[in-house]
Amino acid sequence: MEFGYSYTEAQDRFRREVCAWLDANLPSESAVAGELGDTGFGNWEDWKAFLRLMGEKGWLAVTEPVELGGLGASQDLAAVLLDELQSRGLSRLLDGGASSLRRALRGWGTQEQKQQLLSPVARGRVIIWHTLVEPEIVPDPGDLGVEAFEDGDDYVLNGEGRFVGPGPWPDYLWTLALVDRTVPAVDATAGFLVSTSLKGIVVTTPRQLVPGEAHRVTFNQTRVPRYCILGPDGEGRDLMHSALLAESAAGRPASSDPEVADLLQYARETSREGVLLSEEPVLQQLQMEVYISSRIVRLFRMRDAWMRATGRQLTYHSAQTRLWEKRTAARLSEVVRQVAGIYALLDRRDLRAPAQGKFELQQRRSLACQDTPGSMGGYEEVMARHLGLARIEESELPALSLGNLAGAN
Structure with missing residues (x-):
């Protein structure tokens, strides 16, 4: 078979x-x-x-x-x-951020917003960044660095936030901002589609392990028209969370993991003391471990995509997938170092670097991934809550709503 x-x-x-x-x-x-x-x-x-x-x-x-x-x-x-x-x-x-924004626009955008952005974003004519949040971890409004207050027909944005997206400068910033400190946190946010042509916006890209992965945006008395709000006022957090979560669960995953494939190829072609690394018993076991883990990741992704396509509710599933992905990536970085040794830390500029320096990049990505907001502990907490293993009622949990999002396909 x-x-x-x-x-x-x-x-x-x-x-x-x-x-x-x-x-x-x-x-x-x-x-x-x-x-x-x-x-x-x-x-x-x-x-x-x-x-x-x-x-x-x-x-x-x-x-x-x-x-x-x-x-x-x-x-x-x-x-x-x-x-x-x-x-x-x-x-x-x-880019998942652009896909998530298109999904949110189809579900909650005004006709003007749809006409202005849907096709241009899909055709790559408009570059979008969005506030840095993990899809499976609902962001805490109190942690948002950007606040907005009403002033006539506009909102005025102040503060600093972390954003993700391609390139050194976007056309629009899909921004989560705190709009009201007098109401419960879950009702206190709004999402804004902020044109970077507006005054008072400063973008910096700090030095980091993987260049271009995240950016810092500062708003200084940035006046944003009211029609730039995406979705109902006060529901910006839930809207962005649902759109990002739906996008992370949508689509069939790739058929293979190129990082694992590179490791296996390197082991098949490299000898140590006359023995191929793919045939050395201990290293062979480690390679099988990461290969099996990568296939489990794909299996989880396939499950999530199937549930999304058939309208089934995703509860703990996406958090489980992301947790397994992160643990697999962390374990892969360890195995790469054990198989390739010190050569795994050589970048593409060194002729001795295996896999054209891809192992070194994988090492940096793994470290950067472990330092992101809502890392592994956050996924475990989400799973525990949905499975009834935490002291929080199920009614308090944000489940992925497939109402507007399903109709947005």
Whole structure:
């Protein structure tokens, strides 16, 4: 019996089209960088032009309708595109923040907001950043660094927040802000679509383990028109959380993990004291461990995508998936160091670096991932609450609402 995943004829035809197009149109630096995050998008103008080319083909929103800037294709073809981008270290081009915003706009946006942003975002003409929150961890409004107060027909934003998104400067900031300290925290936030052409916005990208992963945005008396609010006033936190969570559960996952594949390939080609690393008993066991864990991650992702597609409610499931992903990534970084030794810490500029320096980048990504808000302990807490293992009533839990989001597909 064959358990391996294989493409259909239509998928294979699309794969050949994608490969040929990527080979012909990728910015030249990508062949050297090996991974988009390693250079923080390098020459941003080249990457921005490339994103627009992808957007014109509908490849930034493969499953979305053509009239909204997508390709109108199936999840099967979306999986092919993800596989090919991931194999080149470019999966971040399918930015989850932009996808989540499009989902939120379809469900809660005004007609003016939809006309202004849906198609341009899907076609890569408009770059979006959003407040840094973990999809499965509901952000605490008290921790938001940005506040907004009403002033006539506008809101005035002040404070500093962390944002994620591609490039050194966006066109819009999907911003969570605290709007009222006199009401319960869950009703005190609003989401704003803030144009970066407005006055009083300062963007800085601090030095970090992985360049370009997060940005710091400061608002100083930034006046934002009332029509820039996305969704009902006071529900910004829940709206962003639901949109990000739905996006993290949507879509079929890639068929393989390129980081694990790189490790296995390195072990098959490298000898130590006359023995291939893939055949050394202890190292062989470690490689099998991370391979099995990576397949479990894919299984969890497939489950979440199936539940999302069939309208079933996601409770603890997404937190379980993210927790397993993070634990697997942390364990993979340990195994890479054990298999490759000190060479795992050599970057792509060193000719002795294995896998063109991808192991070194993986080490940095793993460290950065463990230091993000709502890390592993937060996922465990979410799971415990939904499973009735914590002292919090189920009614207090934010469950993923598939009402507006299901209709937003």
